[in-house]
Amino acid sequence: xxxxxxxxxxxxxxxxxxxxxxxxxFGLWGGLLxxxxxxxxxxxxxxxxxxxxLGNIQIHQPGFTGDRDVTHYIPKGMERINSIRTLxxxxxxxxxxxxxxxxxxxxxxxxxxxxxxxPERESGVTNIKDLLVTGQYFKSNRKNTIIIGKKLAxxxxxxxxxxxxxxxxxxxxxxxxxxxxxxxxxxSQSSAFDESHVFVLGSDLYRLLDxxxxxxxxxxxxxxxxxxxxxxxxxxxxxxxxELKTWRELAPEVAAIAAAxxxxxxxxxxxxxxxxxxxxxxxMLMAVMERVQELGILMAVGMxxxxxxxxxxxxxxxxxxxxxxxxxxxxxxTIMILSRNGIDLTAFASSLESFGASTTLYPFLPAGxxxxxxxxxxxxxSIAATMPAWKAIHLKPSEAIRTx
Amino acid sequence: xxxxxxxxxxxxxNSKTVPVEAVRHLDLSIDKGEFTAIVGPSGSGKxxxxxxxxxxxxxxxxxxxxxxxxxxxxxxxxxxEYRLHHIGFVFQAYNxxxxxxxxxxxxxxxxxxxxxxxxRRSRAAELLASVGLGERMNSRPNQLSGxxxxxxxxxxxxASHPAFVLADEPTANLDSESTSxxxxxxxxxxxxxxxxxxxxxHDARVIKRARRVITLEDGMIKPD
Numbered sequence: 236x237x238x239x240x241x242x243x244x245x246x247x248x249x250x251x252x253x254x255x256x257x258x259x260x261f262g263l264w265g266g267l268l269x270x271x272x273x274x275x276x277x278x279x280x281x282x283x284x285x286x287x288x289l290g291n292i293q294i295h296q297p298g299f300t301g302d303r304d305v306t307h308y309i310p311k312g313m314e315r316i317n318s319i320r321t322l323x324x325x326x327x328x329x330x331x332x333x334x335x336x337x338x339x340x341x342x343x344x345x346x347x348x349x350x351x352x353x354p355e356r357e358s359g360v361t362n363i364k365d366l367l368v369t370g371q372y373f374k375s376n377r378k379n380t381i382i383i384g385k386k387l388a389x390x391x392x393x394x395x396x397x398x399x400x401x402x403x404x405x406x407x408x409x410x411x412x413x414x415x416x417x418x419x420x421x422x423s424q425s426s427a428f429d430e431s432h433v434f435v436l437g438s439d440l441y442r443l444l445d446x447x448x449x450x451x452x453x454x455x456x457x458x459x460x461x462x463x464x465x466x467x468x469x470x471x472x473x474x475x476x477x478e479l480k481t482w483r484e485l486a487p488e489v490a491a492i493a494a495a496x497x498x499x500x501x502x503x504x505x506x507x508x509x510x511x512x513x514x515x516x517x518x519m520l521m522a523v524m525e526r527v528q529e530l531g532i533l534m535a536v537g538m539x540x541x542x543x544x545x546x547x548x549x550x551x552x553x554x555x556x557x558x559x560x561x562x563x564x565x566x567x568x569t570i571m572i573l574s575r576n577g578i579d580l581t582a583f584a585s586s587l588e589s590f591g592a593s594t595t596l597y598p599f600l601p602a603g604x605x606x607x608x609x610x611x612x613x614x615x616x617s618i619a620a621t622m623p624a625w626k627a628i629h630l631k632p633s634e635a636i637r638t639x
Numbered sequence: 640x641x642x643x644x645x646x647x648x649x650x651x652x653n654s655k656t657v658p659v660e661a662v663r664h665l666d667l668s669i670d671k672g673e674f675t676a677i678v679g680p681s682g683s684g685k686x687x688x689x690x691x692x693x694x695x696x697x698x699x700x701x702x703x704x705x706x707x708x709x710x711x712x713x714x715x716x717x718x719x720e721y722r723l724h725h726i727g728f729v730f731q732a733y734n735x736x737x738x739x740x741x742x743x744x745x746x747x748x749x750x751x752x753x754x755x756x757x758x759r760r761s762r763a764a765e766l767l768a769s770v771g772l773g774e775r776m777n778s779r780p781n782q783l784s785g786x787x788x789x790x791x792x793x794x795x796x797x798a799s800h801p802a803f804v805l806a807d808e809p810t811a812n813l814d815s816e817s818t819s820x821x822x823x824x825x826x827x828x829x830x831x832x833x834x835x836x837x838x839x840x841h842d843a844r845v846i847k848r849a850r851r852v853i854t855l856e857d858g859m860i861k862p863d
Contacts, residue, residue: 236743236750243738532734535695537723537751537799539716633695636730637686 237542241549245557248522252554255518259511259558260565263608266507267566270500271598272578277496279593281482283424284489286362288432289482290329290454291463292470294319297478299451305334305444306406309477312450316356319455322469324462327359330450332440336403338383338433340391347387347433349401351440360454363421363434370395370419379439381415384429385422393417401433405444413443424593426585500600504608508615511555515619519551523623530627531635540628547627551620552613559612563605573598641704642803642835643669643692648701650687650858661687663858665701669803672833674826676840676849684858685839686807692837693726693805694718706802723751727796727804729838731811734792735780741767741791742776748798766794770824786817790824797828803835810842822848 245252285291294315299307309315312330319328332351337344354373358364364372368385381399383391393399397417405411415435423429441448455470457463463481471479483490523530534543577595580587584594645667652659662684669675677685690696692703694710703710705725713721722728735744745763754762767776770790772783780788789809796804806825810818826848828834838845846852854861 236747240736240739240747247738528732528734529736532728532730533736534719535693535722535730536728536748536795537719539719539751542751633690636695636734 237546238549241546242553244522244526244546244550245554248525251518251521252557255514255554256558256561258514259555259612260561262507262511263504263559263562263612264566264569266504267562267600267608268569268573268598269503270604271566271570271573271600272596273496273500273503274600274604275574275596275598276592277493278599279424279596280489281493283593284486285482287366287423287425287428288361289485290360291457291460292455292467292479292481293485294453294455294470294474295451295478295480297476300478300480303333303335305404305451308332308449308451309453312453313448315474316450316453319453319470322466324458324466324469326456326458327356328453328455329353329356329360330437331357331452331454332437332444332449333451334403334440334444336401338387338391339400339402340393340397342392343390345387345390345430347401347431349403349440350432350434351437352434353437357434357454360456363423366421366423367419368422370417372419373436375418377416377418379413379415380418380436382419382421382434383417384432385420386426386430387433388417388420390430393420395420399433401435406446411443413439415439424587500604501607501611504611508611512615512619515551515555515616516622518554519547519620519623520626522550523547523627527630527635527638530630531632531638534630535632535636543628544624547624548617548620551623552616555612555616555619556609559609563608567600567605570598570600641668642671642673642706643667643837644702644704645692646702646704648688648691648703649699650684650691650696651699661858662691662698665858665860667853667860669835669837671802671835672829673835673837673851674829674849675835675837675851675853676846677837677853677855678839678841678846679855679861680841683855685841685855687858688855689805689807689837689839693728694722723748724799725802727799727801729789729792729796729804729806729809731808735788735795737780740777740779741772741783741794744780744791745795745798748795752799762798763794766797767791769828770794771820784817785813786820789813789817789821793821793824793828797834803837806836806838808840808842809838810840810845815844818842818844 294309296307296309316328316330319325334349336347336349338347363382372382373380383393391399395417398414399417400412400414402410402412437448457466467479467481530543574597577597580596581594587594645665648662648665649660650662652661677688679685691698698711710718710721736747739747742763745766746759749759749762764776767773770793772787772790775783775787783791810821813821822845825836829836840846
């Protein structure tokens with residue numbers, strides 16, 4: 236009956252309760268939406284990095300990621316790729332031959348990472364193929380074709396079918412040159428990546444390196460993010476002599492930003508709840524002050540202070556949860572609608588490119604955050620209830636029953 | 640043995656500034672089954688005495704012994720428990736919980752006592768029937784007249800099986816008809832169940848019906 240009484244007490248002053256419920260609803264709606272946008276942004280940066288380049292897991296010869304020495308290739312790389320592709324949980328795997336070198340045009344030169352790939356397999360692990368703004372993705376029968384980023388094309392003043400000369404160190408430390416014709420120009424969400432990564436056929440690179448097929452990097456995509464730890468553990472077990480890293484280890488800055496976005500989402504909602512605590516406290520204080528006589532009567536007839544405290548606490552929690560549930564429903568509905576079509580941020584494209592985030596933002600909040608939010612509301616309501624409940628239990632029944 | 644025995648009771652308010660001795664060196668004894676009115680002009684100490692007997696205020700000095708227990712010795716939390724199980728209250732302004740029905744108001748005391756729902760329901764219905772409100776059990780206080788509300792308050796006071804009922808000016812807000820009906824009810828409960836009623840009043844109609852009248856003046860009992 237105490238719960239029923241608390242619920243009925245909320246609706247004594249319907250207008251006042253509705254005002255605070257509306258305030259909580261709007262506050263949470265704004266908080267959730269801001270949180271979802273931040274989470275969406277973080278997720279966008281992660282997905283963009285994974286889709287464009289990183290994949291979920293990468294395997295290298297130990298030391299390669301530090302010194303980028305072209306001789307540190309993975310022994311029996313091709314065989315291992317074929318073996319990895321058959322593992323459960325692995326969606327796709329591709330090998331890359333990586334050399335750092337210079338790209339030169341008649342206009343300029345620039346340091347680049349040259350990635351020798353198998354186009355078919357590479358399109359299973361990254362989406363460079365889908366990012367082409369002009370040209371095609373290794374469909375030509377010509378030798379020495381190259382796909383370059385838009386930023387590099389602009390910097391070197393290269394267009395489709397223009398020639399660029401790549402120079403890099405060979406396996407025997409001699410300098411190798413090769414002329415490549417631009418077959419496609421891509422534009423990803425990161426201008427820094429576009430400026431520094433070029434793609435050529437692995438077979439063209441082996442010829443220039445005067446080498447049999449070698450692989451410096453195996454990129455793996457998994458079926459779903461939740462199987463990544465299992466696949467990663469299995470691969471570590473299978474290839475103890477190789478260096479295996481997940482995308483989180485490969486791009487800790489991206490992982491940190493994504494984690495920070497989640498923390499900021501909680502922080503943002505927390506700030507809003509903190510502001511709401513004052514409003515709720517004020518409402519409940521008014522409710523207590525209006526019922527001084529009745530609270531005095533309750534204590535006079537034998538209601539213990541603990542129960543009076545509990546009653547005020549329940550009222551506050553119910554009031555807050557009512558607003559919280561409305562806020563969550565409205566917020567979740569808004570997020571669901573926006574996540575379907577995305578938010579077009581093309582107007583801020585240049586700024587977003589420097590962060591490596593997509594220009595279409597898909598806000599989202601994990602289900603766990605909604606659960607955490609309900610817990611946060613209950614905690615906030617409990618804090619808000621403290622002062623009114625404290626005031627209520629410190630009333631003197633003999634004086635309170637004579638308050639009109 | 641007296642139900643209530645008061646010995647050298649005193650209550651001083653604002654003792655640090657201007658001390659006001661609301662009750663002074665009062666000795667009183669009330670037996671089981673009495674129908675007693677405490678009367679006197681405003682400021683004579685009626686309400687203070689009732690608050691002291693009901694354990695709502697602590698005496699400055701003296702003793703109040705109820706059924707052999709000196710309530711002045713009880714800790715505040717024990718006093719709340721004592722009030723819940725031993726004392727029924729009827730206040731001047733009805734003081735029902737407005738959001739609860741008549742039945743729920745009566746049940747509430749039993750809920751605090753930890754009585755099971757089934758028993759609460761049946762006793763509340765029985766009590767409301769005995770005060771003539773069997774048909775209005777589900778009405779909220781604002782749907783009842785002042786007299787009806789005060790009868791619900793009497794039913795609530797009796798719900799806890801108290802040793803006695805304290806009523807502070809129970810007829811102050813009632814018209815003659817309702818006053819008469821309420822007095823008839825309390826009189827009947829007193830005679831039928833030997834329930835002890837102690838009420839403060841300056842209503843002549845109530846004084847007339849009381850079987851014992853204690854007159855207070857300046858915090859002391861005025862000799863007859």
